[in-house]
Amino acid sequence: MSNKELASLFSTIALYLEIEDVPFKPQAYERAAGVLETLQERVEDIYEREGVKGLDKISGVGKGMAEKIEEYIKTGAIGEYEKLRKKIPIDIKELTRIEGVGPKMVRDLYKHLKIKTIADLEKAAKAGKVRKLPNFGERTEQNILQGIEFVKRSKGRWLLGTIFPYVEVLLGKLEGSPFVTRAIAAGSIRRMKETVGDVDILITSEKPEKAIGYFLSVVSYEKIWGKGATKVSVRTREGFDIDMRVLPEEVFGAGLQYFTGSKEHNVRLRTYAASKGYKLSEYGLFRGKRRIVLQQSQDNSERSRRIACATEEDVYRALGMNYIEPELREDHGEIDAALRQAQGKLPGLPKVIPYGSLKGDLQVQTDWTDGKDSIEAMAREAKKQGLEYIAITDHTRDLAMTGGMDEKKLLSQMREIDKINEKFKAQGEKFRVLKGAEVNIRKDGTLDITDEVLAKLDVVGISVHSNFKMPKKDMTARIVKAMGNPHADILFHPTGRLIAKREAYQVDMDEIIATAKKTGTILEINAFPERLDLADSNIKRAVEAGCKMAIDSDAHSISHLGYLRYGVAQARRGWAEQQDIINSYPLKEMLSLLK
């Protein structure tokens, strides 16, 4: 049981209530779900310590919901939810994932066509039945089909930001077991891909069977797909699959290399090995081409031919190349670069930005708009995480739904930031809060805050939040114009994509990169797990063009500040070095890189 599961139940209840046209309650449930989603402490712990009263104290949770949480802790279910689910047997979470489909549409689709699932909807839309419904039309039907395609394409993959914390905890537990010597996540998690299909965990152990037993005792699984002497595969209660393999210590490097992938990287590496008279497998690098017939052949001739496999470094070195960081293993030219580097030729592999090298965060929202925490709380948490500065970048006027700030509110926030900085100074704390904003780029490329006020800010972020469906040429011109503003420092989430939810808007990235270079505008690598925008391929292009970038968390609560590491991972995947990322510089140097 987790806060997240509870949050998901509450937000589903919100959707059901919206279908029922219940006023105001949906927002209350939605709000509580949002709070639970980012709550640091487990509700069970709060309940254990302070009972229902403690739950009631959580903001957004009142008496009613506190009792539902209690019910959930005690019985594992919420009666209200079960009742609604029975009454309205629709896969509503799934259906509303389709862009443009909300609760009211789901209600009508069910009422008229008995549509319960995405599969039902696709069938009906393809048969042209949807367009005939009242208030639906051909255009809506097309949009629905497009939305379904997008959802289907991203199905079965999970955001790195969802999986990663789970895996970290699991690895910690495994390493705590007396039966496990080492535990590490391989696969797309180790490569820090933005989405993850399933989780691959490798361990070494003296007692594989016991280690597997231990794994099953600490992971909450729904189903065991298979279980053998050295491998076990489960579907977790959260709904994703974990494969765990036990490797002998002496081939751990080769195994890790193999299971880290990517497939494309490995194919290329094996082909290269073969061309040099080697054979590479998960059991090591071997001289000669004779195939191993048995999977885990331990005969002496095999062993004597085995030349590298204890560490990954051994494997790459034996093949005559430098070590390749997992984030680079996508067959995007890294093998040739590693070979060149080992021979002292250029260009070699990039010296990718190390984790933990950021000194600041240049996009942070607070409770002045749609963030959940105060300026000071965000600053203190950032400091705790080892940062030296953050920029407060709340939304501006046009984003009315977030309580977007006009010039007056912005000026008043600037005075508040002055006060907080003075307070830090008085307390002898070395930390700086920068004045900033996430300024909206209007349809015509102008900004929604006057230049006079922008000039007073330390950091001006600009971004697109509306009119996503403009033609590519117009969208590019719109952004290029905004980048030309003499105060516009950073282009936030440059392509607007939401992974598994919304495509990037149409924009000519080459022109944006060229404009960034020309105008000295910084491009953002937004680290929020569902954005990760720029994508790795665009980062690589920006690096090649000599553009500077900033890695920002886009935090809306203190718990989001940790997202920065996903941004660093994204930068590494895009071959970026520390010098390319302005917020890896100390404050003064960073500021000197802004307009």
Add this chain to the structure above:
DNA sequence: GCCGTTTTCGGCCCGACTGTTTTCAGTCG
């Protein structure tokens, strides 16, 4: 259902866009 230097009752973020409509509901941010 939640919350309160706005009131323990009576409010709840709100403007733009889209597609369906002849005046608006639904969705998104």
